[in-house]
Amino acid sequence: MKHHLLSSADLARDDAVLVLDTAAELLSLADRPIKKLPTLRGRTIVNLFFEDSTRTRISFEAAAKRLSADVINFSAKGSSVSKGESLKDTALTLEAMGADAVVIRHGSSGAPHRLANSGWVRSSVVNAGDGTHEHPTQALLDAFTMRKHLGDLDAKRVTIVGDVLHSRVARSNALLLSTLGAEVTLVAPPTLLPVGVETWPVQTSYDLDTSLDKCDAVMMLRVQAERMDAAFFPSAREYSRRYGLDDRRFKRLPEHAIVMHPGPMNRGMEISADVADSARSVIVEQVSNGVAVRMAVLYLLLSGADLSRTDPTASDSTKPEVVS
Amino acid sequence: MTAYLITGVSICGADQPSDLLLYDGRVADPAEAPSDAVPVDGTGLVALPGLVDLHTHLREPGREDAETVESGSRAAAMGGFTAVHAMANTDPVADTAGVVEQVWHLGQIAGYCDVRPVGAITVGLRGERLAELGAMADSDAHVRVFSDDGICVSDAVMMRRALEYVKAFDGVVAQHAQEPRLTEGAQMNESAMSGVLGMRGWPAVAEEAVIARDCLLAGHVGSRLHVCHVSTEGSVELIRWAKSKGWDVTAEVTPHHLMLTDDLVATYDPIYKVNPPLRTKADVEALRAGLADGTIDCVATDHAPHPTEDKECEWAAAAMGMLGLETALSVVQQTMVDTGLLDWAAVADRMAVRPARIGRVADQGHPLEVGAPANLVLYDPAASRVVEASTLQSLSRNTPYRGMQLPGSVTATFLRGRATVLDGQLQ
Numbered sequence: 001m002k003h004h005l006l007s008s009a010d011l012a013r014d015d016a017v018l019v020l021d022t023a024a025e026l027l028s029l030a031d032r033p034i035k036k037l038p039t040l041r042g043r044t045i046v047n048l049f050f051e052d053s054t055r056t057r058i059s060f061e062a063a064a065k066r067l068s069a070d071v072i073n074f075s076a077k078g079s080s081v082s083k084g085e086s087l088k089d090t091a092l093t094l095e096a097m098g099a100d101a102v103v104i105r106h107g108s109s110g111a112p113h114r115l116a117n118s119g120w121v122r123s124s125v126v127n128a129g130d131g132t133h134e135h136p137t138q139a140l141l142d143a144f145t146m147r148k149h150l151g152d153l154d155a156k157r158v159t160i161v162g163d164v165l166h167s168r169v170a171r172s173n174a175l176l177l178s179t180l181g182a183e184v185t186l187v188a189p190p191t192l193l194p195v196g197v198e199t200w201p202v203q204t205s206y207d208l209d210t211s212l213d214k215c216d217a218v219m220m221l222r223v224q225a226e227r228m229d230a231a232f233f234p235s236a237r238e239y240s241r242r243y244g245l246d247d248r249r250f251k252r253l254p255e256h257a258i259v260m261h262p263g264p265m266n267r268g269m270e271i272s273a274d275v276a277d278s279a280r281s282v283i284v285e286q287v288s289n290g291v292a293v294r295m296a297v298l299y300l301l302l303s304g305a306d307l308s309r310t311d312p313t314a315s316d317s318t319k320p321e322v323v324s
Numbered sequence: 325m326t327a328y329l330i331t332g333v334s335i336c337g338a339d340q341p342s343d344l345l346l347y348d349g350r351v352a353d354p355a356e357a358p359s360d361a362v363p364v365d366g367t368g369l370v371a372l373p374g375l376v377d378l379h380t381h382l383r384e385p386g387r388e389d390a391e392t393v394e395s396g397s398r399a400a401a402m403g404g405f406t407a408v409h410a411m412a413n414t415d416p417v418a419d420t421a422g423v424v425e426q427v428w429h430l431g432q433i434a435g436y437c438d439v440r441p442v443g444a445i446t447v448g449l450r451g452e453r454l455a456e457l458g459a460m461a462d463s464d465a466h467v468r469v470f471s472d473d474g475i476c477v478s479d480a481v482m483m484r485r486a487l488e489y490v491k492a493f494d495g496v497v498a499q500h501a502q503e504p505r506l507t508e509g510a511q512m513n514e515s516a517m518s519g520v521l522g523m524r525g526w527p528a529v530a531e532e533a534v535i536a537r538d539c540l541l542a543g544h545v546g547s548r549l550h551v552c553h554v555s556t557e558g559s560v561e562l563i564r565w566a567k568s569k570g571w572d573v574t575a576e577v578t579p580h581h582l583m584l585t586d587d588l589v590a591t592y593d594p595i596y597k598v599n600p601p602l603r604t605k606a607d608v609e610a611l612r613a614g615l616a617d618g619t620i621d622c623v624a625t626d627h628a629p630h631p632t633e634d635k636e637c638e639w640a641a642a643a644m645g646m647l648g649l650e651t652a653l654s655v656v657q658q659t660m661v662d663t664g665l666l667d668w669a670a671v672a673d674r675m676a677v678r679p680a681r682i683g684r685v686a687d688q689g690h691p692l693e694v695g696a697p698a699n700l701v702l703y704d705p706a707a708s709r710v711v712e713a714s715t716l717q718s719l720s721r722n723t724p725y726r727g728m729q730l731p732g733s734v735t736a737t738f739l740r741g742r743a744t745v746l747d748g749q750l751q
């Protein structure tokens with residue numbers, strides 16, 4: 001695995017499988033009475049959040065703490081960052097603090113890439129969502145959730161529906177799922193598909209109904225109703241009629257298919273309340289799997305030199321042990 | 325005044341080397357060289373008329389931390405330029421006779437090249453009211469090029485009126501062609517790359533639609549239109565079409581659009597952030613072909629200095645623009661001469677003769693014949709260098725060529741017979 005996780009494209013198939021397998025091991029540990037591992041004791045992980053996202057920050061914080069890392073939360077609101085301090089100066093501060101990993105959420109596409117490759121910090125950089133670019137740990141937790149329900153993702157059909165143009169979740173998922181062998185179909189009105197999507201390793205469709213019949217998982221993306229003000233679609237109603245997962249469409253899904261959503265949901269817009277709360281919705285589970293997946297990412301990035309051959313639960317002194 | 329006798333130099337790439345005497349500010353007969361003429365060995369060098377840049381941002385007044393008229397004209401001299409056109413988007417905007425005269429005087433005081441101020445088309449570049457174009461034309465600065473560069477004159481009526489109005493003093497309207505609604509928040513070329521990188525795209529059509537409209541307007545009212553920094557294949561086709569109609573439309577291309585492509589944006593390094601954005605390989609090839617066949621009249625640098633902190637940040641927060649003056653001729657050599665698309669005579673045409681004509685700069689861009697003003701550059705095409713930002717004369721460091729090996733070097737620049745650069749050193 002590379003030193004940073006900036007994009008799903010940084011993960012070769014072996015890397016991705018290692019993260020998912022490691023997360024599975026860690027999740028089984030989480031069921032034990034004492035949930036903390038000493039693995040990253042003495043290491044410092046900084047959550048650098050330029051954008052509000054309590055959910056993602058808490059998930060990373062819980063992951064780091066369960067690995068016994070010291071966690072510093074550095075949020076932009078009300079700090080020097082919002083008073084015009086540059087990304088560079090913030091980075092130099094983190095470097096001076098001795099951060100081993102920086103988990104960054106930023107509104108500008110490529111900010112994590114910039115942090116990782118500018119020479120400002122030596123720490124590992126984990127992209128926790130950048131602009132409309134990527135959100136690779138979200139894709140990992142989605143893949144993890146799918147694997148639990150569907151088994152190996154090779155040749156599985158995944159339909160991702162909604163505002164692909166502005167979605168970092170869609171970008172990261174399209175890359176990761178195809179790396180894992182899944183057949184991905186992106187469904188959206190033409191206005192919400194990016195230019196050049198035909199060069200992505202995915203199929204695309206403008207029609208949701210025909211894309212549901214054979215799919216194993218359907219992932220609904222959050223769509224902001226305000227997009228209609230920029231003429232991406234005429235109205236929330238029309239969007240919902242053409243691209244919402246309502247009860248009628250839900251019935252077209254194969255029996256075994258699961259329903260996903262990265263949250264936060266607009267109930268009644270891209271997904272109906274009944275579908276969101278149905279037995280085949282794994283939306284709540286996605287959240288809990290997020291912690292295990294982020295533990296795996298932090299563990300693999302930070303512990304040991306040759307990460308591709310380590311097993312976090314093996315009984316080697318450099319590997320994590322359950323505190324007993 | 326020191327006379328210079330340049331010996332054995334290839335004038336505009338001529339096979340036969342010849343001698344050039346610079347005497348009393350003019351090119352003179354070498355046979356009449358005074359005994360104290362300073363000899364300059366021109367062996368292996370190419371002599372070109374002093375380069376003329378139609379598009380330079382000197383940042384003064386207002387952003388003297390990025391560039392000043394003096395530092396920018398030093399950079400120009402080092403790049404082989406003897407005249408630059410200083411864009412109007414300063415603070416205050418160059419939209420009055422007072423501001424353009426100030427910039428013109430600063431250029432005179434610096435003395436490294438002729439600084440020809442460009443006048444704003446509209447007051448404050450706001451696109452609402454015409455600036456006093458006539459007052460700027462009649463001022464000491466003799467403004468002939470008018471532009472709201474940085475901002476497009478998107479209102480069709482305003483553009484029409486500007487085109488018509490400048491006819492009274494043989495002016496030209498230089499348009500920054502960018503349809504504003506199609507480029508709101510745009511960060512890079514709209515392409516497969518922008519989709520992957522998750523960046524708001526700047527589509528080619530936003531440039532081409534404005535160029536098409538402006539060509540039609542220029543044809544309709546019989547005025548001179550100059551299109552700034554053409555960046556797309558479609559724009560080249562439109563300009564070719566407008567010229568075939570006999571309309572007085574000219575165009576420029578920047579060195580960076582002749583060399584660099586949008587795949588560099590994948591580094592997310594804002595050194596590559598520029599407006600119009602870097603485009604595709606197909607666009608680069610069309611621009612080179614357009615410059616070669618004369619559809620694009622000239623190379624203009626769009627030299628856009630920015631202080632380090634405006635580039636040392638995340639992409640979206642960074643300023644748009646890159647340095648160009650000190651690398652322009654090398655980039656043109658690499659992309660146009662070494663590829664066989666232009667010979668040195670044609671380089672002289674595209675970088676001196678035609679831009680001087682478009683800007684109505686009387687004593688620049690003349691063939692290097694006896695009696696011509698002694699504005700010229702001596703260039704060593706066999707030299708090679710690795711560009712280092714810290715050695716540039718510009719106050720700013722935002723060169724996209726840093727670390728790159730580029731061919732050629734400017735050995736000397738003469739402004740009306742006076743050396744501004746000699747032995748590769750600023751004088």
Ligand SMILES: [Zn+2]
Pocket residue numbers: 473474475500552553599600
């Ligand atoms: Zn411009």
